[in-house]
Amino acid sequence: MKEVSVNAAVSPIDASQQELDRLAELSEEVIRRARAAGASQAEVAASVDSGLSVNVRLGEVETVEHTRDRGFGLTVYFGQRKGSASTADLHPESIQATLEQACAIARYTEEDPASGLADPERMATEFPDLDLYHPWDLDTEEAIRLGLQIEAAGRAHAGITNSEGASVQRGQGVTVYANSHGFMGRERGTRHSLSLSLIAGEGQGMQRDYWYDSVRHAGDFMSAQALGEKAAERTLARLGARSLSTRQGPVLFAPEVARSLIGHLINAVSGGALYRRASFLLDRVGTPVLPEWMSLVERPWLLRGPASAAFDAEGVATRESALVENGRLQRYLLGSYSARKLGLASTGNAGGVHNLTVEGGHGDFKSMLEQLGTGLLVTELIGQGVSVVTGDYSRGAAGFWVENGVIAYPVEGITIASTLQEMLPGIRAVGADVDPRSSIRTGSILIDKMTIAGE
DSSP states (O other): OOOOOOOTOOOOHHHHHHHHHHHHHHHHHHHHHHTTOOEEEEEEEEEEEEEEEEEEEEEEEEEEEEEEEHHHHHHEETTEEEEEEESOOOOHHHHHHHHHHHHHHHSOOOOOOTTTTOOOOGBEEEEEEEESOOOOOOHHHHHHHHHHHHHHHHTSSTTTTEEEEEEEEEEEEEEEEEETTTTTEEEEEEEEEEEEEEEEOOOGOOOOEEEEEEEEEESOOOOOHHHHHHHHHHHHTTTOOOOOOOOEEEEEOOOOHHHHHHHHHHHTBHHHHHHHHHHHTTTTTTTTTOOTOEEEEEEETTTTTOOOSOOOOBBBBBBEEEHHHHEEEEOOOOOHHHHHHHTTTOOOOOOOOOOOESSEEEEEEHHHHHHHEEEEEEEEESSSSBOOOOOOOEEEEEEEEETTTTTEEEEEEEEEEEHHHTTTTTTTOOOOOOOOOSSOOOOOEEEEEEEEEEO
């Protein structure tokens, strides 16, 4: 596919604006053509993404990858019959073929009373600058030097015996969503990351761990030295890991794994699970699902947020809104299709949550260890043994045994088990040590009691 050249004198910001204009014009034209072909409604999602990824290992360059990806997806509705098609080629003949395919599919599918665009009155009308677009002027040589610096900082620690490599990635993209309501939404964003994975020890006693950072603006990265040291410290701390005898006790989830607990709640209150009646939280709006002191609030307009957006994947306006307030479930997470299936209205969550923030947390990580007292600190979860249908929870885990608020020794080869119906209301405390790298923003989470199965 022929690349579109951009004059070197054009700034990345001006170039992205030109790309947005081009995608918007193309989207409007395709929607007009879809309507002319008989579609009662149509929507387009078009994107252009580019990036650089460099991986180094043991002081040598392993891979260098430059990417430039395009996507164009069209959905048409003939009444309540739906057809979708997509292409990665923006040439006119490919776009025309995509249009014809979508229309052909729609003409032969069965009617679905819940299908169609989101309601027009719910379309976003405000488009604030959320400070999401910060291109990183990093060339290949600079990326290699940064990766080598990160790895060297980690390997400098005594006890580190090998490296699985450091990665440096920069990425930027523009997206247009348009539909036949006349809605046109434009977004541009950047996402950059650094990571390092290390190995300590030898033979059966070998351990590995990693650390990473992910930001919108490269100026927000932790330093290369700090990231390398963090990865090394985490890896070395796992040396001498042992199992535990089976017992019951409190469990503290470190921030980077604590968000998975909130993720299970999200899955249980999402439209797809609810209209299929495949959730342990069916018909629970207005009832307690978390401790009374705890709230979950979506903040979609957070500046530089990892999941900030003025509108969702269907053009529906986003807004700050509580999902859980003072422990009680306030609403579900719905796109237009699931909302219609449930006889409700879209909540602006087509495509997921937007910076869901856990409120009620206080105290740093040290104070959370003190509240744990004697129990298990989990820093890694293994497997997928969680059912949002029944609420059953059983996952492999690794971390540290803590005694009297002090880490005693590392542990591995254990399983933690309970039910989400007991775990979520049984949250004893949430820390202020928030991990900002995800669409779920939470600190460490202390669960009052779980079964810890080992030897």
